[in-house]
Amino acid sequence: MSFSWKNIKRRTNLLIGSALVMFVAGMAVFAPLLAPYHPTEDANILYSEEPPCEQFWFGTDIQGRDILSRVIYGSRISLSVGLFTQFMNSVIGIFMGLMAGYFGKWIDDLIMSITNILLSIPTLVFALAVMALMGPGLINVFIALGVTNWSYTCRLTRSQVLSAKRLNYVMAARALGYGKFRIMFNQILPNIMGPILVISTLGVAGAILLEAALSFLGLGVQPPTPSWGGMLAGAREKLFTAPWISIYPGMAIFLTVLGLNLFGDGLRDLLDPHITQQK
Amino acid sequence: MTNALLEVEDLKVHFPVRKGLFQRAQTFVYAVDGVSFQLNKGETLGVVGESGCGKTTTGLAILNLVRATSGKIRFKGNDISEIAGLPVPDQMRIRKELQIIFQDPYSSLNPRMTLNKILHDPMKIHGLYPGSERQDRIEFILKKVGLTPEQGKKYPHEFSGGQRQRIGIARALSLDPQIIIGDEPVSALDVSIQAQIINLMVDLQEEFNLSYIIIAHDLAVVEHISNRIAVMYLGKIIETAPVAQIYHRPQHPYTRALLSAVPIADPRAGRHPIILKGDVPSPRHPPTGCGFHPRCPECSIDCDIKPPELRSLGKEHYVACHYA
Helix, strand or coil, rough: CCHHHHHHCCHHHHHHHHHHHHHHHHHHCHHHHHHCCCCCCCCCHHCCCCCCCCCCCCCCCCCCHHHHEEEEHHHHHHHHHHHHHHHHHHHHHHHHHHHHHHHHHHHHHHHHHHHHHHHHCCCCHHHHHHHHHHHHHHHHHHHHHHHHCHHHHHHHHHHHHHHHHHHHHHHHHHHHCCCHHHHHHHHHHHHHHHHHHHHHHHHHHHHHHHHHHHHCCCCCCCCCCCCHHHHHHHHHHHHCCCHHHHHHHHHHHHHHHHHHHHHHHHHHHHCCCCHHHHC | CCEEEEEEEEEEEEEEEEEEECCEEEEEEEEEEEEEEEHHHHHHHEEEEECCCCHHHHHHHHCCCCCCCCCEEEEECEEECCCCCCCCHHHHHHHHHEEEEECCCCCCCCCCCCCCHHHHHHHHHCCCCCHHHHHHHHHHHHHHCCHHHHHCCCCCCCCHHHHHHHHHHHHHHCCCCEEEECCCCCCCCCHHHHHHHHHHHHHHHHHHHEEEEEECHHHHHHHHCCCCCEEEEEEEEEEEHHHHHHHCCCCHHHHHHHHCCCCCCCCCCCCCCCCCCCCCCCCCCCCCCCCCCCCCCCHHHHHHHHCCCCCCCCCCCECCCCCC
């Protein structure tokens, strides 16, 4: 395996990506310690729309709340939505992909048809429809994003299973009397986790962007709970008069997604032996 | 016939070639097309033939890793040709008795499992040996195949090709089977290692009273290990006989050609290899009559009309040729 420190050190994207991700994760975990103010309760209309200054590093919003504190707390929503929905997507996608790839025949046709239908609908539109049906709220965001976006994982898993199941150790396992599910989960799955891990990492970034979009459109996390997308929505009208209200949450989204993408790319480079050898 | 451990009768494996919008099977690849043989207790049957003649498919079909299109496979008189349809306990009992060693020692071991786990899991699945004795059993098997118990904690990539093949043998032995099918067990190894593995297999055969079906294309390997040899061509057995008979009195023109190609370690020995013309016909469109007739140096007018049956020449020697 290429997980040696020497190999990791050579992947600049992996290092920068994991530094950014760890920074955001640290923000989420230690939010109460880091934030100088309470994100919702320390609203003071006298300090409305203050530009960045010594007292409020990132300035304040229309209601006079500290933007730095709200950005810090917002990371909790973004990361939890990203991780949780991608976890759900991965579980569904891996299971469906294993079934489709291993059993083939009509099960494969059925599952592939479902993914084709899901892929033909833009994810945001689909999530919007689900949110419109269930109403806004954090739990519903989890559900809407968690069940709509597993097609890529499913297809990737299926293709990996198709190549892995022809390998001799799977044949040997069948000859030794391993059951179908034991072969799928014990023999095949551990050997195809690499690419799935990579696509899941990239999926977290996608989920964070989708959550931001939903909140921006008013269907996601409801105010006053701080979320980066929601903060952008509120700042839209003040884009020119008080740009700091939108710049900082926007930067937070940008850096988090960038970090996750770099991390995912770096992970892929690390797991792909061809690239490891070239560099 | 009665004391045969394994009997294969008219085994056919035809793979459909699916084409068109509705994926209908339009043609078939006749990979195995009517193979019959039997294997006695403690015996080694060598199966030889060119690439694509159906040797491997025959082996996989016996283990039910490839579904047989038709034909019977009997183990100790019980039909095992459709074991996927049997109740799970029966399935497991049969799986335990028939094991396989693969050609490629790299793809045949799960890279994410330690040697201990590779050997432990099958015993656990079959409920063999009490949990506390399994580790002893693993160490016993490891010693038998020439590995040390300390190596049990390692992963397959930490071993060399020859060692990996020993692990493959150990895995097949873990269930204490009666029959082991070796699908070209040494052809991926260096010549020096080949001899070690072959000798190991011979030793294990004596100790555990195993029966082997050794699939190979290297006649020297098969000669050393086998009691009987079956020569396959285009999905059929064309000649089968005890090893000495095959090597000294080959009857089928194809067997003669095959044997004449074996190198002799003596530059002065006058060797006159029979060079066959043409290639093996596609198993998708096998020739009419005798499958070998387009390439046969002794072909006559009958050969492309009437398929020859496998007939006895006495002393367990069977041949499928009109002129043998």
